[in-house]
Amino acid sequence: MKKILVTGGAGFIGSNLCERLLDENCSVICLDNLFTGKIENIQHLLSNPNFEFVEHDVVDPFSAKVDEIYNLACPASPPHYQFDPIKTFKTSVLGVLNMLELAQSCGARILQASTSEVYGDPKVHPQKETYWGNVNINGIRSCYDEGKRAAETLMCDFHRQNKIDIKIIRIFNTYGPRMDENDGRVVSNFIVQALKGEDITVYGDGTQTRSFCFVDDLIEGMIRMMNSENFTGPVNLGNDSERTINEFAQNILKITGSNSKIVYRPLPSDDPTQRRPDLTLAAEKLNWRPKTSLHDGLLKTIDYFKLKIKG
Numbered sequence: 001m002k003k004i005l006v007t008g009g010a011g012f013i014g015s016n017l018c019e020r021l022l023d024e025n026c027s028v029i030c031l032d033n034l035f036t037g038k039i040e041n042i043q044h045l046l047s048n049p050n051f052e053f054v055e056h057d058v059v060d061p062f063s064a065k066v067d068e069i070y071n072l073a074c075p076a077s078p079p080h081y082q083f084d085p086i087k088t089f090k091t092s093v094l095g096v097l098n099m100l101e102l103a104q105s106c107g108a109r110i111l112q113a114s115t116s117e118v119y120g121d122p123k124v125h126p127q128k129e130t131y132w133g134n135v136n137i138n139g140i141r142s143c144y145d146e147g148k149r150a151a152e153t154l155m156c157d158f159h160r161q162n163k164i165d166i167k168i169i170r171i172f173n174t175y176g177p178r179m180d181e182n183d184g185r186v187v188s189n190f191i192v193q194a195l196k197g198e199d200i201t202v203y204g205d206g207t208q209t210r211s212f213c214f215v216d217d218l219i220e221g222m223i224r225m226m227n228s229e230n231f232t233g234p235v236n237l238g239n240d241s242e243r244t245i246n247e248f249a250q251n252i253l254k255i256t257g258s259n260s261k262i263v264y265r266p267l268p269s270d271d272p273t274q275r276r277p278d279l280t281l282a283a284e285k286l287n288w289r290p291k292t293s294l295h296d297g298l299l300k301t302i303d304y305f306k307l308k309i310k311g
Contacts, residue, residue, distance in 0.1 A: 001050070003027045003065065005108075007058050007099060008072035010037030012178045013113070013171075015045075016215050017070060017222060022048055024223075029064055033057040036075045041178050058095035059087075062102060068226060069110040071099045074148070076115070078141065078268070079184035085143035092147030093154070100158045103165070111167040111226050112155050114234060116275060117145045118170060126242075126276040129170070129234050140269055152234065159232060167225050172238025172277045176215030176297060177304035187212065190249055191298075191305050194258035204267030206246035211276045213239035214297035217290040224286040231285050236277035239290045255298055 004021055008014040009030030014037065021028050027050045030042060034055060045051045056062055058073040074091045075081040081088040096112060103110040119127045120135035135145045158164040175187040182188075193200045221237040243251075249262050282288045 001025060001027050002067045003029070004068045004070065005029045005031060005064060005066045005102075006070045006072065007031045007095065008037060008074065010034060010039060010042050010053070011072065012041070012176075012180065013174060013215060013218065014072045015041035015178050016176065017072070017219050018042060018045060018051065020219050020223065022050055026050070028052070029054060029066065031056050031058065031062065031073070033073075036080050036180065036183070038180075058098055059090050061098050064102070065106050066102075066108050069099050069103055069108050070113070070222065070226070071096055071110060072113040074144070076144070077180070077183040077185045081144040082140055085140075088143040089147040092144070092151045096151040096154050100154060100164060104158070104162055109165040109167065109226065110155075111169065111222065112151055114152050114168055114170045115144075115148045116170055116172040116236070116238065116277065117141070118149050118152065120145060121272045122274060125274050126240065126278040127236065128278040129236060129281055166232050167228070168233035168235070169222060169225050170234050170236050170277075171218065172213055172236065172275065173210050174213050174215055174218050174238070176301055179301065179304075181305060181308055186210065186245060186248065187301065188305070190252045191256070191302055192309065194252050194256040194260050195302070195305060195309055197258060197260055199263040200249050200252070200260050201265055202245055202249060202262055203265050203271065204245070205264065206249065206262075207244050208267075208271070208273045209242045209244050209275060210248065211239045211242045212248070212294060212297070213237070213290050214292035214300075217292050221282060221286060221288045224288050228286060235281050235285060236279055237282060237288075238277040238279070239294075240277055240279050241294065242276040243294075251294065251298065255295070256302060
């Protein structure tokens with residue numbers, strides 16, 4: 001039985017990953033400081049004898065004997081990572097440093113959850129892994145964007161210098177059950193506003209584009225990457241079906257049957273105008289493509305939020 005450490009394991013993506021790994025008969029240690037992660041996301045796993053939850057912050061060293069490490073720990077939505085930007089940067093940089101040293105001490109393979117934000121507001125479209133990005137190093141989003149870029153640097157340097165077995169994925173917009181309804185991102189914002197009959201808030205004129213990947217598809221890609229050989233990445237994981245924010249808002253209104261109105265607010269600083277992954281490398285190296293349609297994924301996500309709002 002493989003013993004696997006998941007940092008940020010009580011978060012949205014982390015809890016879904018822990019559940020999948022347990023289903024595959026792995027032993028899982030879930031590490032989380034519960035800043036954005038929630039015990040309720042893993043409540044149903046706590047009775048599993050192969051699951052252990054440890055409340056711990058990755059900026060501090062951690063010791064365990066594990067075979068694999070998935071490093072997901074870092075707040076990922078702008079309101080959360082801008083709340084304490086210095087801590088966000090430390091979480092990305094010191095967190096991955098601590099996990100790399102742990103991987104080195106026990107010979108573990110380590111996967112770093114990087115992000116499409118390393119591309120910044122891209123001048124290349126769609127974004128290939130070879131693109132170096134267009135990131136503002138001084139902006140309000142820089143603590144997250146540059147923290148993740150620095151984490152990739154550390155991963156590659158530990159690989160080159162210390163022969164650590166590394167994997168790097170770049171996650172594009174992901175949605176699904178266990179998203180935080182207050183995380184300030186477009187999917188949760190629009191769904192919660194529609195279900196409550198509140199105005200749907202679009203920042204900018206709504207012509208900016210995003211591509212949305214359902215969480216189950218992402219988890220499949222993550223596990224395939226971890227199990228791949230002779231490939232360190234980075235590799236894009238997301239959905240390459242691109243939509244404007246206006247189109248997305250209309251989709252939400254249609255599926256929920258809401259009478260909410262769309263209102264427009266000023267676009268935040270450094271908000272990307274286009275975002276879509278080139279998935280050629282993921283298809284070639286991992287035989288992976290997203291399978292869940294936006295409609296089917298939204299139905300599952302909306303059902304989840306209906307229960308949350310009622311509760």
